[in-house]
Amino acid sequence: MKTWLKALAPAVGLVLSLSACGAAGTAMGTSASQAPSAAISGSVTFWHAYSADSPELSTLEKVLIPKFESLHPGVTVKSVPVPYDSLHQKLVTAAAGEQLPDLVRSDIIWVPELANLDVIEPLDTTLPDFADLKAKVFPGPLATNKWKDHYYGLPLDTNTRVLMYNADALKKLGVTQPPATFDELKALSAKTAGTGVFAYAEGGTGGWSVLPWIWSGGGSVTDDAVTTATGHINGADTVAVVQMLADMLKQKGISDIILGGQGGTKTSDGLPKGQFATILDGPWMFPIMKSQYPNFDLKTAPIPAGKAGSISVVGGEDIVLTKDSKNKAAAAEFLRFLLSEDSQMEMAKTGQMPVLSSITADKLNAIQPYYGTFVEQLKTAQPRTPSPAWPKIDEVISKQVLTAIKGEATPQAAMDAAATQINALIAQYK
Amino acid sequence: MTAAVTASPTIARADLVSTRSPGRRRGRAGLPGYVFVAPGFLAYGLVVLWPALQALVMSFQQYKLRKGLASPFIGWANYARAIQDPVVLRSFANSAFYVLVTVPPQLIIGLVLAILLDKAMPARTFFRVLFYLPVITSWVVVSLLFKWLFATDDGVFNWILTSIGLVSHNVDWLGQRWTAMLAVSLLGIWKGVGWSMLILLASLAGVSEDLHEAAAIDGAGTWRRFLYVTLPHIRGTVVTITILLVMGGLNVFPSILLMTGGGPADATQVPLTYIYKQAFTFLDFGYGAALSYLLAFFVVVISLLQYGAAKLVERRSE
Numbered sequence: 001m002k003t004w005l006k007a008l009a010p011a012v013g014l015v016l017s018l019s020a021c022g023a024a025g026t027a028m029g030t031s032a033s034q035a036p037s038a039a040i041s042g043s044v045t046f047w048h049a050y051s052a053d054s055p056e057l058s059t060l061e062k063v064l065i066p067k068f069e070s071l072h073p074g075v076t077v078k079s080v081p082v083p084y085d086s087l088h089q090k091l092v093t094a095a096a097g098e099q100l101p102d103l104v105r106s107d108i109i110w111v112p113e114l115a116n117l118d119v120i121e122p123l124d125t126t127l128p129d130f131a132d133l134k135a136k137v138f139p140g141p142l143a144t145n146k147w148k149d150h151y152y153g154l155p156l157d158t159n160t161r162v163l164m165y166n167a168d169a170l171k172k173l174g175v176t177q178p179p180a181t182f183d184e185l186k187a188l189s190a191k192t193a194g195t196g197v198f199a200y201a202e203g204g205t206g207g208w209s210v211l212p213w214i215w216s217g218g219g220s221v222t223d224d225a226v227t228t229a230t231g232h233i234n235g236a237d238t239v240a241v242v243q244m245l246a247d248m249l250k251q252k253g254i255s256d257i258i259l260g261g262q263g264g265t266k267t268s269d270g271l272p273k274g275q276f277a278t279i280l281d282g283p284w285m286f287p288i289m290k291s292q293y294p295n296f297d298l299k300t301a302p303i304p305a306g307k308a309g310s311i312s313v314v315g316g317e318d319i320v321l322t323k324d325s326k327n328k329a330a331a332a333e334f335l336r337f338l339l340s341e342d343s344q345m346e347m348a349k350t351g352q353m354p355v356l357s358s359i360t361a362d363k364l365n366a367i368q369p370y371y372g373t374f375v376e377q378l379k380t381a382q383p384r385t386p387s388p389a390w391p392k393i394d395e396v397i398s399k400q401v402l403t404a405i406k407g408e409a410t411p412q413a414a415m416d417a418a419a420t421q422i423n424a425l426i427a428q429y430k
Numbered sequence: 431m432t433a434a435v436t437a438s439p440t441i442a443r444a445d446l447v448s449t450r451s452p453g454r455r456r457g458r459a460g461l462p463g464y465v466f467v468a469p470g471f472l473a474y475g476l477v478v479l480w481p482a483l484q485a486l487v488m489s490f491q492q493y494k495l496r497k498g499l500a501s502p503f504i505g506w507a508n509y510a511r512a513i514q515d516p517v518v519l520r521s522f523a524n525s526a527f528y529v530l531v532t533v534p535p536q537l538i539i540g541l542v543l544a545i546l547l548d549k550a551m552p553a554r555t556f557f558r559v560l561f562y563l564p565v566i567t568s569w570v571v572v573s574l575l576f577k578w579l580f581a582t583d584d585g586v587f588n589w590i591l592t593s594i595g596l597v598s599h600n601v602d603w604l605g606q607r608w609t610a611m612l613a614v615s616l617l618g619i620w621k622g623v624g625w626s627m628l629i630l631l632a633s634l635a636g637v638s639e640d641l642h643e644a645a646a647i648d649g650a651g652t653w654r655r656f657l658y659v660t661l662p663h664i665r666g667t668v669v670t671i672t673i674l675l676v677m678g679g680l681n682v683f684p685s686i687l688l689m690t691g692g693g694p695a696d697a698t699q700v701p702l703t704y705i706y707k708q709a710f711t712f713l714d715f716g717y718g719a720a721l722s723y724l725l726a727f728f729v730v731v732i733s734l735l736q737y738g739a740a741k742l743v744e745r746r747s748e
Contacts, residue, residue, distance in 0.1 A: 088710065088711075089710045092495065092710055092713060095495055095496060096495045096496070096497070098497060113713070117495055117496050117713075118496050118499065119496060256602065256605070259602075259605055259694055260605070260693050260694030260695060261582065261602050261604050261605020261606070261610075261693075261694055262577060262604040262605070262689060262690050262691060262693070263577070263580055263581045263582040263585065263602060263603050263604035263605060264581075264582045264583065264602070264605065265581075265582070265583045265584070275583075391711055391712055392712055395712075398695070399695050399696075402694065402695050403695075
């Protein structure tokens, strides 16, 4: 009765050899890329989250890639669009399976995490011409690529949040201009009773949502070297900002969608409908409004200034070269191509803000008049804590600010708890 | 007569068994038999058993995602952390709530529908399909649909409630723990009823008309016939459905993920959404694996208890 075992043996052997192949595949791959002029060939796979059916995707696939391929005969670029919400999971899974593509357009907040996972190349040692590339881009977006002592990527596009307002809704609250300072916002919040209009609306309490207020109010998450959160996330200025948000919520001056419930009216609907007088958002809102609310006149202004001025949060994407890449020379050349002024100007037409300092505000305004406010706001905008621990730090900020504005703890007590938790997270990555 | 009728299935079963002796059957299956089942077992081993064992190992490690990096073993630390994590307890409580709210209605409504649709009636097939339709529609589609129905400002439910004056202002359904869990549970009931109905219909079709007739002649009314003829016959099916529904309820995932995302502030996390978050948002695969094994342990224990309880009831009624 043991004969069946013999029958199984070849099949088992097949399975074993398959898994062995998976492990052996890692040893292959090319060494660091050559100089820009070296002859290149083969294919380059590029993962990104450019929106499907959007001008940005068609510009990439129908304008930029064909142009690159005609400049470099023998090289083909495979563009793989992944919806933003599943890109992080896809990257994580691919990193574990050593199946990452050559290039990834990564959200700036994932770069330290990917670097810490040791799946992307430190470009400052991999690219011989890194210094030249580094000198061409804005320092703010560049800073999001740094983890420990190396740069693991280069900025590809940038953006930030500015104040967006509905002039008619402001009129209902008795003002003609959007709030320019914290005090003006507080005054506006006090006038909302019975109008059916909220002075301001925000969809949550995470870093992307509340950091512009915390920074403008003089607060911070950690010290610049990211060694401690004590005295920063629980400092007097941060606590005062959380108190301000709590007061305005209690007053019903800001919508309770800030509490994070999924059923509330979204900021992108409430603003054009006149339910929200002001929101904070990025340049992608213009194409969205154009298609969803064509009659709505979307207007922008700087973030209301607190005691530290008007400081927003840097968003955008970096481009990274993976260690799994089998064709690093060609991949690096495509990376350089995407950072050329021509490519950056081409993408600017679709709402992607360029990262080259040579592209001045004048050149941008000629493409899209609405870029002006963003260029101005970017001058002082700050990146979120550059750490692999950021997703967890973000969770702490989100929960503790929520606890405070719901009145379940005093702002000081909630932010003290946040400081303790963030310190523990920072300590894990020293 | 009753005795004769009940005896016949027993005879039939005995016939089936007696045609082949256990020893001969085994001999006949032999090599070809094993070769035929081998692909199935291999596939199971490869895509279920092997990953499950990997996850078990992972649950004792501080797992490093990248191959080649050593993942240190940390003993029971992931499990100890789980026991102290308040969100874990809350997630289990939420799934328990979901089970308690969704399983009884699915059973009862499913049974009522099955009994109604078992009888000859016009457009019977049409109604069967109609009630089964939610089962085969995509979770993603119906979750988004229910999210809109329960929207705070423009949602249909709030519109109905305020129109009939039941509430004075819009309810923030998805923004609070229990109202959100209730909304998700209503979706679960609506989507699951058709499944219970279908299985019970199949079971009801096996109830002999002769038995009903005999009981009627003996003077049993509709209710007594249901209690003493129908129910004993479908009891096994009901037990199976209950166990499967409870398992399914403890594993609720897409509706929560899409309707509340486990929020606000983890208020509506259930074990699977929390495991997903630990693994794919925080890259804590070791912790996620430990939580998976806790959940699996919990599900197995509950299922065994249910099975045992059903056996006990069966023995008593015999």
